[in-house]
Amino acid sequence: MFSLELCDKAEALVALYRERGRMLATAESCTGGLVAALITSVAGSSAVLERGFVTYSNCAKIECLGVEEALLARHGAVSAEVAIAMAAGALAHSHAHISIAITGIAGPAGGSPEKPVGLVHLARACRNGDIVGVEKRFGDLGRAAIRLASVETALDLLLAAAL
Numbered sequence: 001m002f003s004l005e006l007c008d009k010a011e012a013l014v015a016l017y018r019e020r021g022r023m024l025a026t027a028e029s030c031t032g033g034l035v036a037a038l039i040t041s042v043a044g045s046s047a048v049l050e051r052g053f054v055t056y057s058n059c060a061k062i063e064c065l066g067v068e069e070a071l072l073a074r075h076g077a078v079s080a081e082v083a084i085a086m087a088a089g090a091l092a093h094s095h096a097h098i099s100i101a102i103t104g105i106a107g108p109a110g111g112s113p114e115k116p117v118g119l120v121h122l123a124r125a126c127r128n129g130d131i132v133g134v135e136k137r138f139g140d141l142g143r144a145a146i147r148l149a150s151v152e153t154a155l156d157l158l159l160a161a162a163l
């Protein structure tokens with residue numbers, strides 16, 4: 001399911017986090033748990049993956065991660081603000097040191113001129129208060145390709161946090 005390159009990145013991530021004694025949590029919407037699935041494909045990943053949240057609906061984002069309903073109403077689920085709130089919520093509702101959140105429009109429908117198919121917001125939050133948000137506009141590559149590109153970006157953000 002995952003490319004050799006992605007599997008290699010996941011192995012490097014697990015090794016690095018394990019070596020540094022860091023735990024992570026995922027909060028995924030458009031990727032539907034693919035980041036957690038990739039990480040758990042690596043032997044020994046239980047030492048670094050504390051938990052994963054698949055919060056596809058707005059209701060799940062509110063109930064599981066504590067994202068404010070007003071924030072969703074004001075900015076929409078696919079926004080930098082919501083990605084940051086998801087990452088912060090994943091930390092607040094876990095014992096992880098670092099979290100990654102992903103929300104986007106994987107298509108083929110659901111896009112608009114302001115928020116086209118391929119728009120993905122990611123955020124990484126750390127217990128030390130460091131929060132990094134990233135916007136990606138992958139274009140209409142197809143649903144699977146957008147989701148996998150999002151997973152790769154998430155792994156890159158997680159690897160950068162441990163360096």
